[in-house]
Structure formats: C-alpha cells, structure tokens
Amino acid sequence: MESSLKIGSAQLGPISLAESRYDVVKRLLALLYKAHSFGVKFIVFPELALTTFFPRYWMTNQVDVDRYFETKMPNEVTQPLFDAAKKLGIGFYLGFAELSEEDNRIRRFNTSILVGPDGKIIGKYRKIHLPGHSEKRDDVPFQHLEKRYFEVGNLGFGTWPVFGTRVGMAICNDRRWPETYRVMALRGARVVVLGFNTPTENINHDEPLHLRMFHHRLVMQAAAYQNGMWIVATAKAGYEDGFHLHGGSCIISPTGEIVSQSTTEDDEVIVYDCNLKLGDYILNSVFNFKKHRRIEHYGPITSQTGVDDLIDVSSKL
Amino acid sequence: MESSLKIGSAQLGPISLAESRYDVVKRLLALLYKAHSFGVKFIVFPELALTTFFPRYWMTNQVDVDRYFETKMPNEVTQPLFDAAKKLGIGFYLGFAELSEEDNRIRRFNTSILVGPDGKIIGKYRKIHLPGHSEKRDDVPFQHLEKRYFEVGNLGFGTWPVFGTRVGMAICNDRRWPETYRVMALRGARVVVLGFNTPTENINHDEPLHLRMFHHRLVMQAAAYQNGMWIVATAKAGYEDGFHLHGGSCIISPTGEIVSQSTTEDDEVIVYDCNLKLGDYILNSVFNFKKHRRIEHYGPITSQTGVDDLIDVSSKL
Numbered sequence: 001m002e003s004s005l006k007i008g009s010a011q012l013g014p015i016s017l018a019e020s021r022y023d024v025v026k027r028l029l030a031l032l033y034k035a036h037s038f039g040v041k042f043i044v045f046p047e048l049a050l051t052t053f054f055p056r057y058w059m060t061n062q063v064d065v066d067r068y069f070e071t072k073m074p075n076e077v078t079q080p081l082f083d084a085a086k087k088l089g090i091g092f093y094l095g096f097a098e099l100s101e102e103d104n105r106i107r108r109f110n111t112s113i114l115v116g117p118d119g120k121i122i123g124k125y126r127k128i129h130l131p132g133h134s135e136k137r138d139d140v141p142f143q144h145l146e147k148r149y150f151e152v153g154n155l156g157f158g159t160w161p162v163f164g165t166r167v168g169m170a171i172c173n174d175r176r177w178p179e180t181y182r183v184m185a186l187r188g189a190r191v192v193v194l195g196f197n198t199p200t201e202n203i204n205h206d207e208p209l210h211l212r213m214f215h216h217r218l219v220m221q222a223a224a225y226q227n228g229m230w231i232v233a234t235a236k237a238g239y240e241d242g243f244h245l246h247g248g249s250c251i252i253s254p255t256g257e258i259v260s261q262s263t264t265e266d267d268e269v270i271v272y273d274c275n276l277k278l279g280d281y282i283l284n285s286v287f288n289f290k291k292h293r294r295i296e297h298y299g300p301i302t303s304q305t306g307v308d309d310l311i312d313v314s315s316k317l
Numbered sequence: 318m319e320s321s322l323k324i325g326s327a328q329l330g331p332i333s334l335a336e337s338r339y340d341v342v343k344r345l346l347a348l349l350y351k352a353h354s355f356g357v358k359f360i361v362f363p364e365l366a367l368t369t370f371f372p373r374y375w376m377t378n379q380v381d382v383d384r385y386f387e388t389k390m391p392n393e394v395t396q397p398l399f400d401a402a403k404k405l406g407i408g409f410y411l412g413f414a415e416l417s418e419e420d421n422r423i424r425r426f427n428t429s430i431l432v433g434p435d436g437k438i439i440g441k442y443r444k445i446h447l448p449g450h451s452e453k454r455d456d457v458p459f460q461h462l463e464k465r466y467f468e469v470g471n472l473g474f475g476t477w478p479v480f481g482t483r484v485g486m487a488i489c490n491d492r493r494w495p496e497t498y499r500v501m502a503l504r505g506a507r508v509v510v511l512g513f514n515t516p517t518e519n520i521n522h523d524e525p526l527h528l529r530m531f532h533h534r535l536v537m538q539a540a541a542y543q544n545g546m547w548i549v550a551t552a553k554a555g556y557e558d559g560f561h562l563h564g565g566s567c568i569i570s571p572t573g574e575i576v577s578q579s580t581t582e583d584d585e586v587i588v589y590d591c592n593l594k595l596g597d598y599i600l601n602s603v604f605n606f607k608k609h610r611r612i613e614h615y616g617p618i619t620s621q622t623g624v625d626d627l628i629d630v631s632s633k634l
Contacts, residue, residue, distance in 0.1 A: 128611050131603065156614050159628075166628070176603065178495035178543060179615045186617040188628035204602035211572055215542055218573050222539030225532055226495060255528055256535050285521035286448065286493065290623030294445050297473050298496045300503040302619045306607030311476075311483070311505035 005163050005274050007191070008040035009232050011249040013266035014240040015052045021077045024050050028081055028094075031269055036088045038271040041117065042163050043085075046236040047095035047127075047172045047195035048110065050078070053236065054097075055132065055149055056142045056199070056243055065149055069099035069108060073121070086119030091163060093234075095171060095195040097150075098126070110150045112169050112195065116162055123160040125169035126153030129177050140203040142243055146173075159189040165276045172196035175233065176219045178226070179301070185227035186289070190276060192223075193232045200246040213248050217258065225256030228279030228287055238265035254279030322480050322591050324508070325357035326549050328566040330583035331557040332369045338394045341367050345398055345411075348586055353405045355588040358434065359480050360402075363553040364412035364444075364489045364512035365427065367395070370553065371414075372462045373516070373560055375453045382466055386416035386425060390438070403436025408480060410551075412488060412512040414467075415443070427467045429486050429512065433479055440477040442486035443470030446494050457520040459560055463490075476506040482593045489513035492550065493536045495543070496618070502544035503606070507593060509540075510549045517561040530565050534575065542573030545596030545604055555582035571596030 010031035015024055028045060035043045048054075054068045073096065074082045085092055091114070098111035110130065114123035130152055132144030157180060159168040168189030174180045175194055184192055200212055216233075224231045230253060237247030249262040251272040260270045283289070300308070327348035332341055345362060352360045365371075371385045390413065391399045402409055408431070415428035427447065431440035447469055449461030474497060476485040485506030491497045492511055501509055517529055533550075541548045547570060554564030566579040568589040577587045600606070617625070 128614050129609055131609070152611060153614075173603075176543065177610075178499065178539075179610075179618060182495065183615060183617050185624070186621055187625050202602075205598040207572075207598070211574075215573060218535070218539050218542060222495075222535050225535060226493065255524075256532060257528075281522040281524070285519075286490075292446055292448065293494075293496075293622045294469060295619050295622050297445050297470075298500060298619045300500050301496060302612050302615045304503055305610045305612050307502070308504050 003277050005042060005276055006040045006271060007232055007274050008035035008043040008269050008271045009234040009249045009251055010035060010043050010045050011234055011262050011268045012046050012049060012236045014238040017052050017241050021050050025077055025081055027267055029084055031267060032084055034269045036090060040090060040271050042091045044093045044193045044232045044234045045195060046234045047197050048097055049095050052240050053197040055145045058136045058143050069097040071099050082119045089117045091115055091117045093193045108150055109153055110171055112171055114160055114167060114169055122162060123158055125158060126155050127171040128153040129174045131173040157183045159184050159187040165190045168192045170194040181223040181227045185229060189229060191230045195234045197236045198246050200244040212246050216248055220252050221256040224252040224254055228254045228282035230254060230274050254282055320594050322359060322593055323357045323588060324549055324591050325352035325360040325586050325588045326551040326566045326568055327352060327360050327362050328551055328579050328585045329363050329366060329553045331555040334369050334558050338367050342394055342398055344584055346401055348584060349401055351586045353407060357588050359408045361410045361510045361549045361551045362512060363551045364514050365414055366412050369557050370514040372466055373459045375460050383416060386414040388416050399436045402432060406434045408432055408434045410510045425467055426470055427488055429488055431477055431484060431486055439479060440475055442475060443472050444488040445470040446491045448490040474500045476501055476504040482507045485509045487511040498540040498544045502546060506546060508547045512551045514553045515563050517563040529563050533565055537569050538573040541569040541571055545571045545599035547571060547591050571599055
C-alpha cells in the first residue's frame with residue numbers, strides 16, 4: 001500500500017451562461033495536463049463543473065432547467081476527459097447535474113463521480129445537504145434554488161477503496177455539516193474530496209463578507225482533524241455573469257492545517273503529496289473512535305431532525 | 318427575555334499538589350469579585366478547579382486518589398463561593414471530582430455543576446468523553462488516567478434554561494467531539510460552557526506543540542458556528558509541579574470567532590457581553606436544522622462506535 005498520494009485540486013474560474021460544455025471540457029483537459037505535469041494521480045474538479053451555477057436563476061420552464069443536466073456520463077462532450085485521464089493514469093472527481101430515469105420517473109440530482117486511473121467510474125454520490133430554497137424569493141439579490149431543481153441524494157455517504165486509501169465524496173454545502181465527515185470516517189474514509197460553488201454574499205444576512213471564507217475553511221479544518229482525514233476542496237470561483245463565487249480551493253491535512261491553497265479566482269491547479277498515514281496517530285489516540293465514542297449519548301443526532309419540541313420555547317430560537 | 322448576557326471566563330493558573338482547597342477557593346473568590354467588577358452575571362471556572370490535575374499521577378491506593386474528590390457540593394470549603402455568588406447575583410460553572418454513593422456503590426465522576434444567580438445548583442454534568450488510559454504506561458512522560466479514576470458520565474448532555482437563554486455543559490475532551498455540541502444544540506442549547514486541563518505535550522505523538530492550541534480553538538470555533546451557539550472555555554493553565562497545561566481560555570461567538578481570550582497562564586478573568594440573538598440568523602438559514610438535516614443518512618453516528626468492521630481492511634487504519 002502506497003503511503004503517499006499526489007492529489008491535485010483543479011479550480012475553475014467562472015463559467016459564463018454563454019460558454020459551451022465543449023469549451024469547459026477543454027479547460028478541464030488543460031487542468032488535467034497541468035496536474036499531470038506535477039505527477040498528480042488524483043485530481044478533484046468542482047461541483048457542477050460543466051456549466052454556470054444555474055440554481056441562482058429562477059426558471060419556470062423545465063426545459064430551460066434541463067439543459068444544464070447530463071443524461072449520461074460519460075457522454076460525447078465529456079468522453080475526451082475520461083480518455084485523457086485513462087491515458088495519463090489519473091483518477092478524478094467531477095461534479096455535474098444528473099438527470100436519470102429511475103423508478104419510472106425522471107429524477108434530478110446534484111451529483112459527483114469518482115473515476116479511477118483506468119478511466120472507469122467507481123463511485124457516485126448525490127448531494128444530501130441541499131441548501132437554499134424551493135420557491136422564488138423576492139427579498140434577495142439572487143436565488144439559491146437547489147431545493148427546487150434537485151432531489152435530496154438517495155445514495156448515502158459512500159466510500160471507495162482506491163489510490164491505496166479509501167475515498168469519500170461530498171458536495172459543497174455538505175462540507176458545513178459535521179455529520180457528513182463522521183459518517184464517512186466511520187465507513188473508513190481517509191480522504192474526502194468535494195467541489196463547491198459558494199456565493200460570496202450571504203443572501204440571508206448582512207454577515208461580514210470575510211466570514212464566508214472563514215467559515216468555509218473552519219468547518220473543513222475541524223473535520224479533517226476530528227476524523228484524521230485529508231480533505232480536498234475545489235471551487236468554481238470568480239464572477240459568473242456578475243455573480244461572485246468566493247473561491248478558496250484548498251488541501252487540508254489530517255492535522256487540520258491548510259497545506260495548499262489557491263491564489264486566484266481563475267482556472268488553477270494546486271497539488272500536495274499527501275502522506276496517507278499522517279492521520280493514523282490521531283485515529284489511534286485522541287480520536288480512537290472505538291475507545292472513546294459514546295454512542296449511547298448521541299441519540300438525538302439521528303432520532304430528531306430539529307430542536308427538541310419539548311424544549312421550553314422561551315429559550316428556543 | 319434579555320438579549321445580552323455578560324459572561325466571564327475565570328482562568329486559573331496552576332494548582333500545586335501542596336496547595337489546599339481553602340487557598341484555591343480564595344483564588345476563585347478573587348476571580349468572582351473581579352468578574353463582578355465587570356458586571357458579569359455568569360462566570361465559568363475550569364475543570365477539576367479545586368485541585369491539581371491529578372490524573373497525571375499513577376496511584377494504586379484508592380485512598381490517595383479519593384483525597385482529590387468531593388463527597389458533597391457545596392461543602393464546608395466551597396460554601397463561601399456559593400454564598401458570595403448569591404450575594405453578588407452571579408451564576409457559575411464549576412468543575413470538580415465527584416464521589417457519590419449510587420446504586421449501593423461508590424462512584425466517581427469528572428463533574429461540573431451549573432449554579433444559578435441565587436446560589437442554587439440547577440444542573441449537573443458528568444464528563445462523557447474521558448480521554449487517556451486506565452493502566453500505567455511506561456512509554457510516556459506523564460500519565461493521563463482519567464479512564465482509571467473516573468466512570469463515564471451517566472447523565473447525558475443536559476441543557477438548562479437560565480440567564481435568559483439555554484445553557485449546556487461539557488468538560489475538557491468533550492469539546493473535541495462534534496457530537497457533544499450537536500446533541501446539546503438539538504436540546505436547545507444556545508450557550509455551551511466548559512472547563513479544561515490540557516497538557517501542552519501530546520504524549521501519544523511527537524506532534525508540533527503549537528498544534529495543541531490550534532486544535533483546541535479549531536474544534537470549538539467550528540462547533541460554535543455549526544450550532545449557532547456561544548462557547549465559553551476556561552483553562553487551568555501553566556506549570557503544575559513541572560507539568561505544563563496550555564491555557565487558552567476563550568469566548569467564542571456563534572460566528573465561530575474568538576471574541577475574547579486570555580493572555581496569561583495565571584489567574585485571569587476575561588469577559589464579553591454576549592448578544593444572545595447573534596446565532597439566530599445562522600440557525601434560521603444555513604443551519605436551519607429542521608429544514609436541512611437529513612437524519613436518514615446519519616445512521617452510523619449512533620449505530621456504530623468504531624469504523625465499520627466490514628470495510629476492506631487494506632484501506633482501514
């Protein structure tokens with residue numbers, strides 16, 4: 001078993017509404033070759049990496065929505081990415097909007113796939129923590145309609161043995177929830193990869209803008225340490241037709257430290273030679289789950305969704 | 318309902334083996350009066366605040382161990398603290414080693430109490446995440462025998478309505494586990510208070526020393542944000558008979574920011590006027606639990622203690 005793995009985070013700058021998937025795949029290919037020049041064996045692309053971040057737009061005609069979705073993966077447009085990855089022996093994570101026919105109906109998910117160095121899809125994840133809202137809001141500068149355009153993922157938090165380790169996938173807002181990482185850690189994940197599109201402005205509050213980047217990093221750094229895992233997070237960044245996404249792609253070690261981070265809001269590759277054993281001392285001591293976790297006291301985490309209704313309302317939110 | 322609360326964190330410098338509880342209570346009283354001079358209404362003392370951090374010592378005679386325990390609270394030595402708090406109208410959190418007779422046997426816990434501004438005990442917590450080991454280790458510079466000297470807490474993670482909000486308690490190593498805060502948040506906690514004694518040196522690994530303080534802050538800052546809660550953490554700090562505790566008392570806002578922190582390793586009071594509504598926007602939007610949590614995918618958190626035994630061993634720790 002390899003004890004180190006060269007991972008790359010391949011950030012994308014903005015994708016305009018006017019840009020075609022063909023052009024985007026060219027950009028992904030350029031990033032793939034750049035990563036290869038570093039000796040990278042596993043590259044992480046963003047969430048919804050083939051189109052603009054369309055959940056910011058209110059659309060009433062399903063045809064308009066569906067043009068952002070892929071009905072097959074790989075498909076004609078993305079096949080060159082799979083071919084190049086196979087040729088170079090690089091595995092990848094790719095996020096895209098997935099339209100599939102299941103249970104005799106059309107279903108739509110915010111999806112990521114894990115592709116092995118042989119160019120074959122070995123894992124699929126469908127976003128579980130969909131943020132935003134499902135109806136049009138008139139009180140905000142832009143929409144965040146993930147709850148409208150996607151169903152909640154139905155595949156759970158999977159983990160897959162590959163690259164001499166075990167990899168888990170998440171997508172964007174999943175990263176803010178400690179449950180995401182804990183479930184994957186309990187399923188053996190030692191590397192968690194995720195893509196994101198995060199608006200710089202919090203439409204729900206006049207929160208200082210700098211806190212958005214702070215929170216983005218904080219939740220992942222804590223999770224990396226608390227689960228003794230590597231986390232690789234890749235942004236789509238910059239101004240998409242006037243709407244700013246905050247960027248901040250980074251690679252986080254199991255000590256919770258950011259060991260590499262992007263410096264632009266454009267197409268950019270960052271890499272790190274990840275020591276896959278670094279988290280062992282953490283999982284063998286302070287976070288030896290078997291020795292220290294006390295699940296008999298964690299009940300509410302899985303038995304109730306919101307705050308206990310029996311709690312005295314005067315002190316509730 | 319008050320929308321702000323002046324909270325103080327009353328850090329203790331070292332307590333030597335040679336120091337009597339009477340002297341320690343004098344120090345606690347001085348801190349209480351200092352806090353009162355700031356207008357503080359709720360003061361947080363450390364874990365095991367009446368004695369040295371005795372789990373660092375290997376003891377084979379139970380009598381030697383039991384002299385660090387309290388059989389009653391308040392007792393003759395601590396009564397002046399309760400009296401002064403009542404006189405000043407200040408509530409407090411206090412950690413101590415608790416010896417009680419329950420179920421017809423002697424039981425020992427690492428305990429904290431929540432005392433209201435009327436001087437009455439309104440809540441008790443017994444530490445759930447006991448760190449360390451239960452047998453003597455010869456490979457380490459000092460012991461960490463909490464698993465030997467204490468039982469795992471049997472009261473769960475409680476929360477109590479007081480000070481115009483709802484308060485939860487944790488102790489030391491509990492703060493490193495995201496489950497701690499989540500359970501309390503689901504039980505309505507908007508302020509979590511905790512005391513700690515944390516050795517500067519990680520006896521399990523030659524981890525860079527600076528990471529200890531980083532991790533201490535990281536886990537609490539993430540938890541404050543992820544649960545939209547205030548967190549107040551109070552250290553016992555400095556050299557106790559040659560063994561260094563890292564200090565770092567702090568008050569963390571629901572944005573995850575450290576808004577006040579200690580600057581010494583000695584007796585010291587820090588205060589903050591906590592806006593009890595600050596976390597509302599977080600719990601109403603990004604972390605609206607009822608709207609966004611997906612408990613159907615969190616199963617392993619409460620159904621399994623360690624890493625899934627079915628996971629392919631080659632990729633397991």
